[in-house]
Amino acid sequence: MGRAGLTAERVTLAGAELADEVGLEHVTMSAVARRLGVKDASLYAHVRSLEDLRGRIALLAADEKTIRIAEAIAGRAGKDALMAYANAYRSYAHEHPGRYTATQIPMRIDPELAAAAPGPRRAVELTYGMLRAYKLDEPDLTDAVRLVRATLHGFVTLEAAGGFAHARPVEESWTSCLEALHASLQHWPSRREGAPS
Amino acid sequence: MGRAGLTAERVTLAGAELADEVGLEHVTMSAVARRLGVKDASLYAHVRSLEDLRGRIALLAADEKTIRIAEAIAGRAGKDALMAYANAYRSYAHEHPGRYTATQIPMRIDPELAAAAPGPRRAVELTYGMLRAYKLDEPDLTDAVRLVRATLHGFVTLEAAGGFAHARPVEESWTSCLEALHASLQHWPSRREGAPS
DNA sequence: GGCTTAACCTAGGAGCCCTAGGTTTGACCT
DNA sequence: AGGTCAAACCTAGGGCTCCTAGGTTAAGCC
Numbered sequence: 001m002g003r004a005g006l007t008a009e010r011v012t013l014a015g016a017e018l019a020d021e022v023g024l025e026h027v028t029m030s031a032v033a034r035r036l037g038v039k040d041a042s043l044y045a046h047v048r049s050l051e052d053l054r055g056r057i058a059l060l061a062a063d064e065k066t067i068r069i070a071e072a073i074a075g076r077a078g079k080d081a082l083m084a085y086a087n088a089y090r091s092y093a094h095e096h097p098g099r100y101t102a103t104q105i106p107m108r109i110d111p112e113l114a115a116a117a118p119g120p121r122r123a124v125e126l127t128y129g130m131l132r133a134y135k136l137d138e139p140d141l142t143d144a145v146r147l148v149r150a151t152l153h154g155f156v157t158l159e160a161a162g163g164f165a166h167a168r169p170v171e172e173s174w175t176s177c178l179e180a181l182h183a184s185l186q187h188w189p190s191r192r193e194g195a196p197s
Numbered sequence: 198m199g200r201a202g203l204t205a206e207r208v209t210l211a212g213a214e215l216a217d218e219v220g221l222e223h224v225t226m227s228a229v230a231r232r233l234g235v236k237d238a239s240l241y242a243h244v245r246s247l248e249d250l251r252g253r254i255a256l257l258a259a260d261e262k263t264i265r266i267a268e269a270i271a272g273r274a275g276k277d278a279l280m281a282y283a284n285a286y287r288s289y290a291h292e293h294p295g296r297y298t299a300t301q302i303p304m305r306i307d308p309e310l311a312a313a314a315p316g317p318r319r320a321v322e323l324t325y326g327m328l329r330a331y332k333l334d335e336p337d338l339t340d341a342v343r344l345v346r347a348t349l350h351g352f353v354t355l356e357a358a359g360g361f362a363h364a365r366p367v368e369e370s371w372t373s374c375l376e377a378l379h380a381s382l383q384h385w386p387s388r389r390e391g392a393p394s
Numbered sequence: 395g396g397c398t399t400a401a402c403c404t405a406g407g408a409g410c411c412c413t414a415g416g417t418t419t420g421a422c423c424t
Numbered sequence: 425a426g427g428t429c430a431a432a433c434c435t436a437g438g439g440c441t442c443c444t445a446g447g448t449t450a451a452g453c454c
Contacts, residue, residue, distance in 0.1 A: 006432070030410060041412075042433050050411070104358055142365040143373035146352070149360070150374065154351025155343070161301055163346070168339040176340035177347065179386040187384070189376040203401070226442060238443075239402050247442065396454090403448070410441070417434070423427085 008046040012056040019098025059117040061099035066123045078133040093156040134185045205243040209253040216295025256314040258296035262289045263320045275330040290353040331382045
């Protein structure tokens, strides 16, 4: 039988696809190997361990998500940018639930591997840049970044976990929450006057 | 050898303790059995499966967390109640990280078991009650509940995952975010005038 | 004491992670 | 074209996990 042409990237991608289909917790070495038509032992030439594989999936997801967001907010500012950011964030989580949950694992990733991945670092830069229009100064700016990340992450994960059982359509709560978030940023507590539309 | 006097509750508690010590993903039938001085097969008389055990831990955690919050907000209202609620929420997550992560798992819990546990249902009631002082009407009220839950859950999980690497002390960001959240509730977008202090 | 129930056991199958060491393949070099 | 070498891929197997089936033992009740 011919060989599959495996590589760390291909293994990671197979794992990511599997994660989206069956959930990250069911991503196993054997399952990935089966999907690639290969024995599980063969994967260890490309990936150190299952945990390493999960870390690579997380890094891949971070990169993809960052790119999505960057495209979405390009050329926008203020409220426009916030909405684009949030919607890109949420739609990525919807389309790639397994990859997204991979990003929440406490990062015990190979440091040199993490250093090579631009995703996480760039994501932070994007968020700071997106908030620039609200004219916040440090340390308020960092607090605001954390509020935005917490709100989006929290909403998306609660939604995925089925935490919103009420009759009210989730979609409308989502836009309401974004409006409220925008208002928070505009009238940040420790600040005097308003900010852009 | 004498018998251990196992019961579903004791097994669940052992699992919860283990989860807080080593992380929920390392809570295994064998590990719980070892901790109880019993063979793993013996646990299946009390708990249907590993997933069932995880669900029971989640329910236990939901109950405990709800009680904590209820005690914290008793006799308070408005901003006072919001702060007490949030701090109780976060401190529970800090003290019981394993139990807390159990609450985020997509609930495939035995329905009749879930029906017997008052935690989740009561938690919702508490949150709605806590927000009463902000005088929001449906559907804004539900949206606000969702915003509060998302913000708290998001902040706490990002914090636990080591997502706040910046120099800014997390504690101060936390109070900032709560101030912002309070302001959001006070000036909810679709509403005219302000609300209580 | 006998009976019932439940608590706890041993034995074992199947699947998973990962290591050690062997074989084959493809690409490059002369 | 034939030789070389590193990589890709394999088989074999140990140890751990979840879970089932069926047997034994203790506790409570008449």
